[in-house]
Amino acid sequence: MKVENAVRPAPGQQEAFFARAGTEDDGPAVLVNLLKFRERAAYPDGRDAELSGEEAYMRYGIEVAKLISALGGKFIWFGVVDGILVGECEELWDRVALIEYPSRAAFQAMISSPEYQAIMIHREAGLAGQLDIGARRG
DSSP: OOOOOBSSOOTTHHHHHTTTTTSTTOOOEEEEEEEEEOSSOOOTTOTTTTSOHHHHHHHHHHHHHHHHHHTTOEEEEEEEOOOOSSSOOSSOOSEEEEEEESOHHHHHHHHHSHHHHHHHHHHHHHEEEEEEEEEEOO
């Protein structure tokens, strides 16, 4: 199994993820976010270089929480990754966040919004990479 962190989806990945959006099969969805932060924030214009990657990401987190709440979603859990019980990977993530969205269509609409696009700068300044896993009742 190949595990690769990324900041943005690979070509075709986002389209495949949202294939069920808006269909009868598009009920509540949980996104498991495994987050790896940069040591230092990396804004394109060089600002706030004294911030840690996690501090930059938290700027994003505060604002995205408002958007998630407004569409009827919720943060289920946010915590520090501190070990692996089963399996292995080369390097652990720093944090894990579980977020429930009313549907993939709602999530897709949120990430397409101008409000979301405006806060992406903090996400990208803070993240070294992440793994996002979509889940639904089955």
